[in-house]
Amino acid sequence: MALRLVQVNFKARDDSALGLFWAGALGWGVSSEEPGATSVTPVGSAWPVPDAVSVDVIAVPDPETVKDRAHIELATTSAAHHAELVARLKELGATPADVRQGDLPWTVLADPEGNVFCVLEPRETYRDTGPIAAVVVDCADPRAMARFWGEAMDWTLHEVTDDHALLRSAEGVGPYLEFLRTPDLKDMSNRVHLDLLPYPVDGQAAEVARVEALGATPADVGQGDVPWKVLADPEGNVFCVLGPA
Template identity: 40%
Template sequence: MRLENIVMQARDPQATGRFWSAALALVDGRPAFEGDYEGRLTFGEDAWLDICIEPVPDPPPPGWRLHLDLAGGADQEAVVQRLLALGASRLDIGQGAVPWVVLADPDGNPFCVMEEREVYRDTGPVAALPLDSADPERDGRLYAALTGWVPAPGVAPVTLRHPSLRGPLLELCEEPEPKRRQNRTHLDVRPEAGGPDQEALVGLALELGATRSTEPWAAGHSWVVLHDVSGNELCILADE
């Protein structure tokens, strides 16, 4: 199995996708559905994530439980200026005086440009994927089991990373408040040939505390929509 997709939502997936493609130097792909966007972020031999953007009619609501932290480091201000030129905007979410910079993509999805941190070495353009969690230890066990990612040094209560120890960190962070609505960004896991199939991965996730989504929009797909222990959406894709 592998962590395959970071799935985002936007009112205009193509315009938002052009921003992220330029921002992260993605290799544009062929989305599964017309009107969606898909681009690949490669961070090592056989190590990659696809960023997929699907259409929604509404702007981003307040609150964001999963977002992208981009690498800034010593060039943080230059990175910020480049992203602003590509169509990002500055965003005040009450962060106050922090060393990172909060921006929004053209559709209003928040993301951060991070200061220099040793733990972000060799991540590539995406430094981290912070995910709000009511129980980082328990959610960490779930994501480690489903993705094959391994514990790694970090600043969050639980940090996972691709076993090559390259690419972004998956950070399980203490949630500021309980989940209230569908997340605008979620993760997809894909079964791989020779490993557990979709049914087995769903069973494993349920054993580790996940639950099946009962929302009407979650039914009738080739993938299975789950909620982790904290309620965050997570999809198990069909077998390869």
């Protein structure tokens, strides 16, 4: 039994505009099955994509503007690719972001709605991830987060220290999930969260019960009567367990 990480969910004032930004950033396509929801997936791929994590953008009236606990990091293959991608992202509407990062080899930007993300310098670790190198979550205890999420998704732990943990799917495809120790989490939001999907043989109810046994708790974010289940991990990071695909 395990859950699949299928998409990163963004809250936005304008889901269509932000979806188009991320489609341009990733070189993917956009679709919308209902008003207020825009999906960004690799062109020609059926959802859920087995070797990628999609982007799902949901319109909300007034999304929080404080720093997100989670963000996306984009992969590059060369210095020239890094420069080209940063330039293209700025043309699409990204702006430089100052998160007190200092002088680092990667570039920190914000999308048109203020969500911070990084464009990494070329790294061997991310050579085969696709355009999204990693989804990074700020946390208090990377070791504990790695245990919970590794068991929730049956992902492989590649690195772990007191300051960070790095996991990837057992199949070795798609982006990594990284946890970074962060001193002060109280002013951060869950504007960006992870959506997980059970395998058909497992079912939603069984998987919700399983991750609750691992330490997840039900969360109320005003979702009302919806087909997905909203939970929080042991550090309060909201995530959703989706219904049948």
